[in-house]
Amino acid sequence: MTHARIEIAPSILASNFARLGEEIRMVEQAGAEVIHVDVMDGHFVPNISIGIPVVESLRKATRLPLDVHLMIEQPEEYIEEFVRAGASRVLVHEEATVHLDRALAMIREHGAEAGAAINPATPVVMLNEVLDKLDTVLVMSVNPGFGGQKFIRGALEKIRQLNQLRSRYNANFRIEVDGGVDLENVAELARAGANTFVAGTSIFHASDPTGATRQLRKLASEALSQKV
Numbered sequence: 001m002t003h004a005r006i007e008i009a010p011s012i013l014a015s016n017f018a019r020l021g022e023e024i025r026m027v028e029q030a031g032a033e034v035i036h037v038d039v040m041d042g043h044f045v046p047n048i049s050i051g052i053p054v055v056e057s058l059r060k061a062t063r064l065p066l067d068v069h070l071m072i073e074q075p076e077e078y079i080e081e082f083v084r085a086g087a088s089r090v091l092v093h094e095e096a097t098v099h100l101d102r103a104l105a106m107i108r109e110h111g112a113e114a115g116a117a118i119n120p121a122t123p124v125v126m127l128n129e130v131l132d133k134l135d136t137v138l139v140m141s142v143n144p145g146f147g148g149q150k151f152i153r154g155a156l157e158k159i160r161q162l163n164q165l166r167s168r169y170n171a172n173f174r175i176e177v178d179g180g181v182d183l184e185n186v187a188e189l190a191r192a193g194a195n196t197f198v199a200g201t202s203i204f205h206a207s208d209p210t211g212a213t214r215q216l217r218k219l220a221s222e223a224l225s226q227k228v
Helices: 016-029 052-061 079-083 100-109 122-131 154-168 186-192 209-227
Strands: 009-010 034-039 068-071 089-093 111-118 136-140 176-179 197-199
Touching: 009 034, 009 209, 016 122, 016 186, 016 209, 034 052, 052 068, 052 079, 068 079, 068 111, 079 089, 079 154, 089 100, 089 136, 100 111, 100 122, 111 122, 111 176, 122 154, 136 154, 136 197, 154 186, 186 209, 197 209
Parallel strands: 009 197, 034 068, 068 089, 089 111, 111 136, 136 176, 176 197
Antiparallel strands: none
16 A cells, blocks of 8 residues: 655745745645644754744644654654644654654654654664554655755665555555755656655745645656556
Protein backbone atom coordinates (compact mmCIF):
# COMPACT_ATOMS: atom_id res chain seq x y z
CA MET A 1 0.00 0.00 0.00
CA THR A 2 1.28 3.50 -0.79
CA HIS A 3 0.10 6.79 0.59
CA ALA A 4 -0.60 8.20 -2.87
CA ARG A 5 -2.25 11.53 -2.12
CA ILE A 6 -0.02 14.41 -3.18
CA GLU A 7 0.42 17.25 -0.70
CA ILE A 8 2.10 20.59 -1.26
CA ALA A 9 3.34 21.96 2.06
CA PRO A 10 4.46 25.60 1.85
CA SER A 11 7.17 26.33 4.41
CA ILE A 12 6.52 29.55 6.27
CA LEU A 13 10.26 29.91 6.97
CA ALA A 14 10.46 31.59 3.56
CA SER A 15 7.36 33.73 3.96
CA ASN A 16 7.07 37.41 4.84
CA PHE A 17 6.25 37.29 8.56
CA ALA A 18 4.80 40.79 8.43
CA ARG A 19 2.13 39.39 6.08
CA LEU A 20 1.97 35.83 7.37
CA GLY A 21 -1.81 35.53 7.63
CA GLU A 22 -2.26 36.93 4.14
CA GLU A 23 0.39 34.63 2.67
CA ILE A 24 -1.18 31.57 4.29
CA ARG A 25 -4.57 32.46 2.83
CA MET A 26 -2.92 32.88 -0.56
CA VAL A 27 -1.41 29.37 -0.59
CA GLU A 28 -4.64 27.92 0.84
CA GLN A 29 -6.54 29.32 -2.12
CA ALA A 30 -3.91 27.90 -4.46
CA GLY A 31 -4.60 24.38 -3.17
CA ALA A 32 -1.88 23.81 -0.56
CA GLU A 33 -2.88 20.92 1.69
CA VAL A 34 -0.49 21.46 4.63
CA ILE A 35 1.44 24.31 6.26
CA HIS A 36 5.03 23.36 7.16
CA VAL A 37 6.46 24.99 10.28
CA ASP A 38 10.21 24.85 10.98
CA VAL A 39 11.20 25.14 14.64
CA MET A 40 14.94 25.67 15.22
CA ASP A 41 16.79 26.02 18.50
CA GLY A 42 20.23 27.32 17.49
CA HIS A 43 21.84 24.14 18.86
CA PHE A 44 20.69 21.19 16.75
CA VAL A 45 20.82 23.49 13.72
CA PRO A 46 22.76 26.78 13.36
CA ASN A 47 19.73 29.02 13.32
CA ILE A 48 16.86 30.11 15.56
CA SER A 49 13.31 30.38 14.25
CA ILE A 50 9.77 30.38 15.56
CA GLY A 51 8.31 28.71 18.62
CA ILE A 52 5.08 27.80 20.38
CA PRO A 53 3.35 31.25 20.24
CA VAL A 54 3.62 31.35 16.44
CA VAL A 55 2.15 27.84 16.17
CA GLU A 56 -0.76 28.99 18.35
CA SER A 57 -1.30 31.98 16.06
CA LEU A 58 -1.10 29.82 12.94
CA ARG A 59 -3.69 27.44 14.37
CA LYS A 60 -6.12 30.36 14.60
CA ALA A 61 -5.28 31.54 11.08
CA THR A 62 -5.82 28.31 9.12
CA ARG A 63 -7.73 25.05 9.18
CA LEU A 64 -4.99 23.27 7.25
CA PRO A 65 -2.89 20.68 9.10
CA LEU A 66 0.21 22.16 10.70
CA ASP A 67 3.26 20.04 9.92
CA VAL A 68 5.61 21.04 12.75
CA HIS A 69 9.24 20.08 12.12
CA LEU A 70 11.22 20.14 15.36
CA MET A 71 14.86 20.80 14.53
CA ILE A 72 15.70 20.91 18.22
CA GLU A 73 17.64 18.93 20.78
CA GLN A 74 15.67 16.86 23.32
CA PRO A 75 12.38 17.25 21.45
CA GLU A 76 10.56 15.15 24.06
CA GLU A 77 10.55 18.15 26.39
CA TYR A 78 8.39 20.18 23.99
CA ILE A 79 6.13 17.67 22.19
CA GLU A 80 3.14 18.13 24.47
CA GLU A 81 3.33 21.93 24.25
CA PHE A 82 3.50 21.97 20.47
CA VAL A 83 0.55 19.59 20.14
CA ARG A 84 -1.43 21.68 22.61
CA ALA A 85 -0.52 24.78 20.56
CA GLY A 86 -2.11 23.24 17.47
CA ALA A 87 0.40 20.98 15.72
CA SER A 88 -1.39 18.34 13.65
CA ARG A 89 1.81 16.47 12.87
CA VAL A 90 5.06 16.56 14.82
CA LEU A 91 8.31 15.47 13.21
CA VAL A 92 11.40 14.84 15.33
CA HIS A 93 14.91 14.16 14.09
CA GLU A 94 16.42 10.72 14.48
CA GLU A 95 19.71 12.48 15.21
CA ALA A 96 18.26 14.70 17.95
CA THR A 97 17.06 12.09 20.42
CA VAL A 98 18.49 8.88 21.84
CA HIS A 99 14.94 7.66 22.50
CA LEU A 100 13.20 8.00 19.13
CA ASP A 101 10.67 5.26 19.86
CA ARG A 102 9.60 7.04 23.05
CA ALA A 103 9.37 10.42 21.32
CA LEU A 104 7.12 8.99 18.60
CA ALA A 105 4.91 7.34 21.22
CA MET A 106 4.59 10.66 23.05
CA ILE A 107 3.45 12.44 19.89
CA ARG A 108 0.68 9.92 19.30
CA GLU A 109 -0.32 9.85 22.97
CA HIS A 110 -0.92 13.58 22.81
CA GLY A 111 -3.10 13.23 19.72
CA ALA A 112 -0.91 14.21 16.77
CA GLU A 113 0.53 12.27 13.85
CA ALA A 114 4.11 11.13 14.45
CA GLY A 115 6.99 11.64 12.06
CA ALA A 116 10.74 11.13 11.99
CA ALA A 117 13.21 13.21 9.97
CA ILE A 118 16.63 12.20 8.73
CA ASN A 119 19.47 14.50 7.68
CA PRO A 120 21.40 14.06 4.41
CA ALA A 121 24.18 12.01 6.10
CA THR A 122 21.76 9.69 7.94
CA PRO A 123 20.88 6.40 6.20
CA VAL A 124 17.32 5.11 5.94
CA VAL A 125 18.28 1.98 7.91
CA MET A 126 18.36 4.10 11.09
CA LEU A 127 14.54 4.13 11.00
CA ASN A 128 13.99 0.42 10.39
CA GLU A 129 12.96 -0.33 13.96
CA VAL A 130 10.30 2.39 14.10
CA LEU A 131 8.73 2.27 10.63
CA ASP A 132 5.57 0.73 12.08
CA LYS A 133 5.20 3.71 14.42
CA LEU A 134 5.52 6.41 11.76
CA ASP A 135 2.85 8.39 9.96
CA THR A 136 5.54 10.33 8.09
CA VAL A 137 9.21 10.00 7.19
CA LEU A 138 10.80 13.33 6.33
CA VAL A 139 13.83 13.12 4.06
CA MET A 140 15.97 16.24 4.32
CA SER A 141 17.35 17.12 0.91
CA VAL A 142 19.48 19.96 2.30
CA ASN A 143 21.39 20.27 5.55
CA PRO A 144 18.79 21.80 7.88
CA GLY A 145 19.00 25.27 9.30
CA PHE A 146 18.53 27.71 6.43
CA GLY A 147 16.15 28.16 3.52
CA GLY A 148 17.14 28.55 -0.10
CA GLN A 149 19.80 25.84 -0.24
CA LYS A 150 20.59 23.66 -3.25
CA PHE A 151 18.89 20.27 -3.46
CA ILE A 152 21.10 17.27 -2.54
CA ARG A 153 20.38 14.55 -5.07
CA GLY A 154 21.23 11.71 -2.69
CA ALA A 155 17.76 12.27 -1.20
CA LEU A 156 16.23 10.62 -4.27
CA GLU A 157 17.80 7.26 -3.46
CA LYS A 158 16.56 7.49 0.13
CA ILE A 159 13.04 8.17 -1.11
CA ARG A 160 13.25 5.14 -3.41
CA GLN A 161 14.47 2.97 -0.50
CA LEU A 162 11.62 4.15 1.71
CA ASN A 163 9.11 3.55 -1.07
CA GLN A 164 10.40 -0.02 -1.42
CA LEU A 165 10.13 -0.57 2.34
CA ARG A 166 6.61 0.84 2.32
CA SER A 167 5.60 -1.62 -0.38
CA ARG A 168 7.43 -4.56 1.18
CA TYR A 169 5.73 -4.15 4.55
CA ASN A 170 2.39 -2.94 3.14
CA ALA A 171 2.88 0.20 5.20
CA ASN A 172 1.10 3.50 4.86
CA PHE A 173 3.57 6.13 6.06
CA ARG A 174 3.87 9.33 4.09
CA ILE A 175 7.23 10.16 2.49
CA GLU A 176 7.93 13.87 2.82
CA VAL A 177 10.84 15.75 1.26
CA ASP A 178 12.19 19.10 2.40
CA GLY A 179 14.94 21.24 0.91
CA GLY A 180 15.43 22.72 -2.53
CA VAL A 181 12.11 21.37 -3.84
CA ASP A 182 11.10 23.30 -6.95
CA LEU A 183 9.51 23.04 -10.39
CA GLU A 184 12.65 21.39 -11.76
CA ASN A 185 12.72 18.37 -9.45
CA VAL A 186 9.22 17.88 -8.01
CA ALA A 187 8.17 15.41 -10.73
CA GLU A 188 11.28 13.28 -10.23
CA LEU A 189 10.67 13.25 -6.49
CA ALA A 190 7.07 12.13 -7.00
CA ARG A 191 8.16 9.31 -9.30
CA ALA A 192 10.67 8.18 -6.65
CA GLY A 193 7.84 7.83 -4.14
CA ALA A 194 7.49 11.14 -2.28
CA ASN A 195 3.99 12.27 -1.36
CA THR A 196 4.45 15.50 0.59
CA PHE A 197 6.58 18.28 -0.86
CA VAL A 198 7.84 21.05 1.41
CA ALA A 199 8.52 24.17 -0.62
CA GLY A 200 9.59 27.49 0.81
CA THR A 201 11.67 29.69 -1.47
CA SER A 202 10.16 28.22 -4.64
CA ILE A 203 6.70 29.37 -3.47
CA PHE A 204 7.07 32.46 -1.32
CA HIS A 205 9.94 34.01 -3.29
CA ALA A 206 8.29 33.33 -6.66
CA SER A 207 6.86 36.24 -8.65
CA ASP A 208 3.50 34.43 -8.50
CA PRO A 209 3.32 32.32 -5.32
CA THR A 210 -0.22 31.17 -6.10
CA GLY A 211 0.78 29.99 -9.55
CA ALA A 212 3.94 28.34 -8.20
CA THR A 213 1.89 26.35 -5.66
CA ARG A 214 -0.55 25.19 -8.32
CA GLN A 215 2.23 24.27 -10.74
CA LEU A 216 4.12 22.24 -8.12
CA ARG A 217 0.95 20.29 -7.38
CA LYS A 218 0.21 19.79 -11.09
CA LEU A 219 3.69 18.48 -11.91
CA ALA A 220 3.77 16.13 -8.91
CA SER A 221 0.28 14.78 -9.61
CA GLU A 222 1.02 14.22 -13.29
CA ALA A 223 4.26 12.39 -12.47
CA LEU A 224 2.44 10.14 -10.00
CA SER A 225 -0.33 9.31 -12.49
CA GLN A 226 2.24 8.48 -15.18
CA LYS A 227 4.06 6.21 -12.73
CA VAL A 228 0.84 4.35 -11.94
